[in-house]
Amino acid sequence: MEDLYAILEVPRDASQSDIKKAYRKLVHQYHPDSHPGDKEAEEKFKKINAAYSVLNDPEKRARYDQFGTTGTGSNPFGGMGGADLGDLFGDLFAQVFGGGGFGGGFTSRSRPSNSPRQGDDIEQIVHLTLLEAMKGVTRDIDVMKYETCQHCNGTGAKPGTKPETCPRCHGQGHVRQTQQSFFGQFVSINTCPDCHGTGKVIRDKCDECKGSGHVRKKHTLEVKIPAGISTNMRIRISGAGDVGENGGPAGDLYLVADVEVNPDFERDGADLHTTLILTYPQAVLGTEAKIKTLDGTEELLSVPSGTQHGQTLKVKGKGMPKINSKSVGDLYVHIYIEIPKKLTDKQREIIKSLADEMKAPVSEKDSGIGSWFKGLFS
Ligand SMILES: [Zn+2]
Ligand SMILES: [Zn+2]
Numbered sequence: 001m002e003d004l005y006a007i008l009e010v011p012r013d014a015s016q017s018d019i020k021k022a023y024r025k026l027v028h029q030y031h032p033d034s035h036p037g038d039k040e041a042e043e044k045f046k047k048i049n050a051a052y053s054v055l056n057d058p059e060k061r062a063r064y065d066q067f068g069t070t071g072t073g074s075n076p077f078g079g080m081g082g083a084d085l086g087d088l089f090g091d092l093f094a095q096v097f098g099g100g101g102f103g104g105g106f107t108s109r110s111r112p113s114n115s116p117r118q119g120d121d122i123e124q125i126v127h128l129t130l131l132e133a134m135k136g137v138t139r140d141i142d143v144m145k146y147e148t149c150q151h152c153n154g155t156g157a158k159p160g161t162k163p164e165t166c167p168r169c170h171g172q173g174h175v176r177q178t179q180q181s182f183f184g185q186f187v188s189i190n191t192c193p194d195c196h197g198t199g200k201v202i203r204d205k206c207d208e209c210k211g212s213g214h215v216r217k218k219h220t221l222e223v224k225i226p227a228g229i230s231t232n233m234r235i236r237i238s239g240a241g242d243v244g245e246n247g248g249p250a251g252d253l254y255l256v257a258d259v260e261v262n263p264d265f266e267r268d269g270a271d272l273h274t275t276l277i278l279t280y281p282q283a284v285l286g287t288e289a290k291i292k293t294l295d296g297t298e299e300l301l302s303v304p305s306g307t308q309h310g311q312t313l314k315v316k317g318k319g320m321p322k323i324n325s326k327s328v329g330d331l332y333v334h335i336y337i338e339i340p341k342k343l344t345d346k347q348r349e350i351i352k353s354l355a356d357e358m359k360a361p362v363s364e365k366d367s368g369i370g371s372w373f374k375g376l377f378s
Pocket of ligand 2: 039166167170171172173174192193194195196197198199270353
């Protein structure tokens, strides 16, 4: 398995802000826009994003540190491209942390009694794109949960038969035991060993549920995910967890959001960050630049003259909505000034005379391949 830290070229003890910095640099370097048709760069770009989606999230990073390098031996990148890493981890985490829920765990189902008991809670991860998190989305969510066995109506007895009153405890679920001791006689009340406290015994068990009265089945729920949701936020759907026992209420379903990293827009709470590449003349003289926003619209951004490399400009109200609120974050545009590596002869002339005018000494020798080539024939 490829090391996620190695992909982002950071040490294992890198701070979150170092990881962020490394990501920004690499994403810039391998962005498909600057490498059209380059499969290798595209793969690398996917891996960088997948690695970042884990390491940028302190909770996921901690899990990766604990389970990531030891483990299954399978290569998460093999054959399916780095972008699927999120799903793979999602499943792994669901197995490790979800499923049993936090309402009582796995053991409680094998501890029957005749008192009402609430069903277990279920926790499940929902993967969302950043755009879905911005707009909100209605999703069909498949949930595996325990429900009442329809075959036996939850009795656990084969249809046509009935659970019988336990002859040992006469349906009480507990038995009194009188013991003689040195100090005299004492009575203890214990759970009936024959019916395990249910007060009933099943002679012929239901084939569907093997006598438990409940079966695990897939349910599809339509869930509205609110705009502004972010990773690790939970949505609670009351009563959508496992069925209760002996008339107890059902557990709850918790959906845990996992919002994908978007390579063009970095999220910081309700604000988004993007980059704008300018030429030197544009930064010096100012320009009107078209900015792509997350929802696909274009904004005209006025770049003032004298804009510096690394400066940030703000587009108000083009960030993420704040959850359960009417306010919206902003879009911050980070300015990169691109220094050209290739120049036409004319551009070189102009830059040289600009350098003269600014009294900025520059290399007289021209190292460009064009003039070297020309030199051969002059
Ligand atoms: Zn049944
Ligand atoms: Zn009994």
